[in-house]
Amino acid sequence: MRALPLVEELGQGGMGVVWKARDERLHRHVAVKRLIIPTGTPATDVAAMRSRFLREARATAGLEHPAIIGVHDVVEEPGGDIWMVMELIRGQSLQDAAAGQGLPVEQVARIGVALLGALATAHRAASCTGTSSPRTC
Numbered sequence: 161m162r163a164l165p166l167v168e169e170l171g172q173g174g175m176g177v178v179w180k181a182r183d184e185r186l187h188r189h190v191a192v193k194r195l196i197i198p199t200g201t202p203a204t205d206v207a208a209m210r211s212r213f214l215r216e217a218r219a220t221a222g223l224e225h226p227a228i229i230g231v232h233d234v235v236e237e238p239g240g241d242i243w244m245v246m247e248l249i250r251g252q253s254l255q256d257a258a259a260g261q262g263l264p265v266e267q268v269a270r271i272g273v274a275l276l277g278a279l280a281t282a283h284r285a286a287s288c289t290g291t292s293s294p295r296t297c
Contacts, residue, residue: 193244217244223285227278
């Protein structure tokens with residue numbers, strides 16, 4: 161991506177690859193997720209994948225919780241690539257933290273509470289989408 165030079169690959173998932181990138185304009189590092197579209201994918205499937213990627217970005221960008229990564233932007237390049245620009249969280253993965261002897265019970269409890277708070281925030285946002293009734297939000 162031209163505007164955000166890629167620094168290193170952080171991981172892969174079902175929809176794409178996440179990279180650490182350098183935001184030259186704001187002098188900070190960010191995480192960028194590139195939608196991967198396999199070669200030969202039919203145009204209708206490509207459109208559906210891009211739509212799902214944008215829905216994910218919009219849904220996440222609307223959530224505010226300390227345990228939910230912030231989405232800063234979506235960049236669509238002329239060649240068709242689409243990227244989600246996100247907050248970069250420094251640290252180790254839960255898998256790496258739990259490797260070996262595992263985690264102390266207190267830390268597992270703190271992680272669980274944060275996860276439940278993030279899920280509750282996402283659930284409330286999904287429940288409020290498309291409704292005008294304040295009692296359902």
